[in-house]
Amino acid sequence: MPQPLLEVRNATKIYGGGFLQGGKQVVALQEFNLTIPERPARIITIAGESGSGKSTLANLVLGFIELTTGQILFRNADVSQMNRARQLDYRRHVQAVFQDPYAVYNPFYQVKHIFDLVIKNFGLAKSKPNARQLIEDALNVVGLQGEEVLHKYPHQLSGGQRQRMMVARAYLLKPDLIVADEPVSMVDASLRAMILDIMLRLRDEHNISFLYITHDLSTAYQVGDEIYLLYQGVTAEQGDTIRVIENPKHPYVQQLIDSIPVPDPDQKWDSDISLPDDEQLRTQTDSGCRFYPRCPHRLDRCLTKQPPLYQIGPANHQAACYLFSERY
Amino acid sequence: MSYNTPSDDYRPNRRQVALEVKDLQVHYATPEGDVRAVNGVSFKVFRGELIGLVGESGCGKTTTAMAILRLVQPPGRIIGGQVTVREKIDLLSLTSQELQTVRWKEVALIPQGAMNSLNPVMRVKDQIADAIQSHEGKQSRPALKARILKLFNLVGLPSRIYNMYPHELSGGMKQRVCIAMAIALDPTLIIADEPTSALDVIVQRIVAQTLLDIKQRLGVSMIVIGHDIGLMAQLVDRLAVMYAGNLVEVAPVKAALSEPLHPYTRLLIESIPSIKERKPLKITEGLTHDLRNPPPGCIFQLRCPHVRDKCREVAPPLLEVKPTHQVACHLYE
Numbered sequence: 001m002p003q004p005l006l007e008v009r010n011a012t013k014i015y016g017g018g019f020l021q022g023g024k025q026v027v028a029l030q031e032f033n034l035t036i037p038e039r040p041a042r043i044i045t046i047a048g049e050s051g052s053g054k055s056t057l058a059n060l061v062l063g064f065i066e067l068t069t070g071q072i073l074f075r076n077a078d079v080s081q082m083n084r085a086r087q088l089d090y091r092r093h094v095q096a097v098f099q100d101p102y103a104v105y106n107p108f109y110q111v112k113h114i115f116d117l118v119i120k121n122f123g124l125a126k127s128k129p130n131a132r133q134l135i136e137d138a139l140n141v142v143g144l145q146g147e148e149v150l151h152k153y154p155h156q157l158s159g160g161q162r163q164r165m166m167v168a169r170a171y172l173l174k175p176d177l178i179v180a181d182e183p184v185s186m187v188d189a190s191l192r193a194m195i196l197d198i199m200l201r202l203r204d205e206h207n208i209s210f211l212y213i214t215h216d217l218s219t220a221y222q223v224g225d226e227i228y229l230l231y232q233g234v235t236a237e238q239g240d241t242i243r244v245i246e247n248p249k250h251p252y253v254q255q256l257i258d259s260i261p262v263p264d265p266d267q268k269w270d271s272d273i274s275l276p277d278d279e280q281l282r283t284q285t286d287s288g289c290r291f292y293p294r295c296p297h298r299l300d301r302c303l304t305k306q307p308p309l310y311q312i313g314p315a316n317h318q319a320a321c322y323l324f325s326e327r328y
Numbered sequence: 329m330s331y332n333t334p335s336d337d338y339r340p341n342r343r344q345v346a347l348e349v350k351d352l353q354v355h356y357a358t359p360e361g362d363v364r365a366v367n368g369v370s371f372k373v374f375r376g377e378l379i380g381l382v383g384e385s386g387c388g389k390t391t392t393a394m395a396i397l398r399l400v401q402p403p404g405r406i407i408g409g410q411v412t413v414r415e416k417i418d419l420l421s422l423t424s425q426e427l428q429t430v431r432w433k434e435v436a437l438i439p440q441g442a443m444n445s446l447n448p449v450m451r452v453k454d455q456i457a458d459a460i461q462s463h464e465g466k467q468s469r470p471a472l473k474a475r476i477l478k479l480f481n482l483v484g485l486p487s488r489i490y491n492m493y494p495h496e497l498s499g500g501m502k503q504r505v506c507i508a509m510a511i512a513l514d515p516t517l518i519i520a521d522e523p524t525s526a527l528d529v530i531v532q533r534i535v536a537q538t539l540l541d542i543k544q545r546l547g548v549s550m551i552v553i554g555h556d557i558g559l560m561a562q563l564v565d566r567l568a569v570m571y572a573g574n575l576v577e578v579a580p581v582k583a584a585l586s587e588p589l590h591p592y593t594r595l596l597i598e599s600i601p602s603i604k605e606r607k608p609l610k611i612t613e614g615l616t617h618d619l620r621n622p623p624p625g626c627i628f629q630l631r632c633p634h635v636r637d638k639c640r641e642v643a644p645p646l647l648e649v650k651p652t653h654q655v656a657c658h659l660y661e
Contacts, residue, residue, distance in 0.1 A: 049528035188384035190599045193609040218601035259533040261558035263600050265582045268562055
């Protein structure tokens with residue numbers, strides 16, 4: 001197998017446990033593994049509800065927080081062991097687009113400022129016209145024109161435009177990977193497709209992979225190549241996006257996909273569901289399956305040990321559930 | 329339990345009207361002129377009906393709801409129109425004292441981000457008791473407790489949360505506390521502004537089921553504001569689509585989704601990402617006009633694929649083109 005672009009190995013992140021928290025620990029991410037190949041570029045979805053650990057993963061990959069145990073390797077180099085120069089290089093190759101296209105801009109500057117900063121920090125251009133050309137190219141990739149937007153202030157742009165500019169800013173560095181943390185959840189439905197289409201084009205025409213962090217399985221289904229579904233910090237199911245969403249195996253993923261409202265009044269939710277009365281769901285026991293309190297198929301053995309990922313189908317389709325321990 | 333609603337055999341004319349909004353106009357003052365956030369909106373909500381108000385951010389759906397409750401904050405102000413509850417109480421002409429007694433008793437609100445609207449230092453029971461007592465006067469403790477527990481039961485909350493503080497509850501439970509508070513006085517109408525927006529899909533489904541359940545049990549009418557058409561399909565009887573301060577289409581939810589008439593409604597429905605079938609993305613350039621300075625004619629002309637000369641001159645009125653199906657578009661005149 002060729003050298004992977006990014007590899008996350010047994011990543012575990014534990015928050016708290018310190019004196020001030022009274023020793024209470026929250027396992028945000030547990031023994032997580034992920035490999036992004038160098039080529040072809042892929043859109044890899046990390047999906048889950050709030051508290052599932054998906055943003056923790058994004059922050060780990062971006063280097064905002066440090067792992068408790070495990071490793072993140074970029075082209076076989078451990079990200080946490082890099083010196084400053086290598087770190088800067090890593091930042092150049094791994095870029096980010098965030099959820100809120102309103103909060104990332106400084107309202108006192110024209111939007112051009114975000115591009116100028118990037119060009120200055122990474123020394124991308126030798127002259128002003130050169131810089132302007134780079135910005136123009138990046139804006140064209142996301143379907144914007146420099147003269148339309150660059151000299152405006154953030155409040156004068158629509159949410160969709162702002163989010164496209166953030167993608168353009170990331171593209172300016174010609175990264176290999178863009179970590180997109182909920183990039184469309186604050187953009188109106190009619191403009192969402194445009195951002196997703198830009199992601200597809202960057203993947204196909206510019207070989208940029210995406211770590212697409214989302215809670216919205218429908219958009220993941222429309223654009224994603226592979227998917228990792230997290231539940232309380234543990235991978236519940238992973239595999240090819242279409243295969244997983246059309247044929248989910250893990251009881252949690254089945255319940256999740258079943259709950260997505262279908263825009264057709266004739267296809268109503270078929271039954272009532274309820275969460276267990278004991279809503280202490282986030283107990284964070286180290287032993288046993290996290291989904292046990294809500295699982296319709298639970299077995300006694302689920303309480304003893306967290307089930308490992310079992311191979312349940314082709315193309316790396318795996319689920320962490322004892323229901324599949326014997327079948328495959 | 330089935331939640332099928334009688335949207336097929338809709339006979340609105342025979343039904344009691346819970347709320348009627350007529351030519352409602354709300355403007356926001358800005359240094360460069362007024363923004364017409366709600367520009368002559370008219371619709372009816374029938375008794376026991378759930379109507380969904382949808383549209384993208386900034387289209388005026390929340391402002392419409394706030395205007396119905398007369399909660400528009402400056403620089404916004406209600407310019408004109410009528411809001412009538414049960415065909416007799418005109419909310420916009422009440423004095424503020426009269427309004428205080430009517431609000432919550434007739435029209436209750438589940439605000440946007442409702443779960444964060446609970447007072448963090450007050451027990452859940454005290455907040456609900458407060459809502460009840462400020463309208464109905466002081467009541468005995470046992471009577472209040474019985475009533476609050478009954479409300480909990482109606483929204484599917486366990487009685488053990490009676491003495492809890494909001495931070496001890498999950499998001500879905502807090503949302504249901506807000507629903508319990510909204511039905512505490514048995515109102516004619518509940519306005520729910522994005523009742524499930526910050527919730528995970530499974531919890532969203534539970535909250536939506538709770539809303540349907542109380543609608544069926546209490547016969548209360550509801551206006552649900554949102555932008556998730558999928559959720560609306562599961563929840564509402566009729567759909568009202570708003571664009572740039574105007575209603576562009578009002579129809580039973582089934583008709584609105586299976587045969588949308590207004591080009592904007594079609595765009596909105598086409599842009600729903602499907603979970604059943606993978607298809608090419610439908611991309612639309614979305615530039616809305618300056619709301620301070622709407623162009624003459626139709627408000628959707630800048631984005632409409634079917635725009636004609638007439639659309640640039642005359643604004644299409646909201647007309648009933650089929651029984652129970654209203655649309656504001658020159659294509660259907």
